Amino acid sequence: MFKNILTNSLSKQILRTNHSRIISTNQISFIYRSFSIYQPVWHGHLKTPKPGEELKVTFIEKDGNQKTFDVAEGETLLDIAQGHNLDMEGACGGSCACSTCHVIVDPDYYDAIPEPEDDENDMLDLAYGLTETSRLGCQVKMKKDIDGIRVALPQMTRNVSSNDLK
Numbered sequence: 001m002f003k004n005i006l007t008n009s010l011s012k013q014i015l016r017t018n019h020s021r022i023i024s025t026n027q028i029s030f031i032y033r034s035f036s037i038y039q040p041v042w043h044g045h046l047k048t049p050k051p052g053e054e055l056k057v058t059f060i061e062k063d064g065n066q067k068t069f070d071v072a073e074g075e076t077l078l079d080i081a082q083g084h085n086l087d088m089e090g091a092c093g094g095s096c097a098c099s100t101c102h103v104i105v106d107p108d109y110y111d112a113i114p115e116p117e118d119d120e121n122d123m124l125d126l127a128y129g130l131t132e133t134s135r136l137g138c139q140v141k142m143k144k145d146i147d148g149i150r151v152a153l154p155q156m157t158r159n160v161s162s163n164d165l166k
């Protein structure tokens, strides 16, 4: 449809100018070039867990409310929280460069999570209200060993600024 309208429009223009303007087929194909729309991938998107493979995670919000979700293996606590509109900022987008995804893990589950890497420990050192079981939500992935994990969102978070690193 659009192609026909454009062709008619070009034909009229060529006629109007008495063939003084020559449009090559390359120019026309440039005009006709289609464009694509990609499915946007929003930060915080979540996979749907396969039936029977759901893992449970409970977030305790700042006001004490508890919310439990069924999630798929491999999801990070950051993605789960953001996917359910919980108050977890994740300022660096999960690249372990801030501490705004700080969570306090229930001690019953803490040892089942793989040890934090040095990058995570460095950022945790700057987290507000650090505890013995603090972790960064973007670095904790759901797996069977921590099915049923409970994490609390701290009352405040603190982002890192260049001044902190001087």
Ligand code: FES
Residues within 6 Å of the ligand: 078, 089, 090, 091, 092, 093, 094, 095, 096, 097, 098, 099, 100, 101, 123, 136, 137, 138, 139
């Ligand atoms: S989102 Fe920045 S460290 Fe986790």
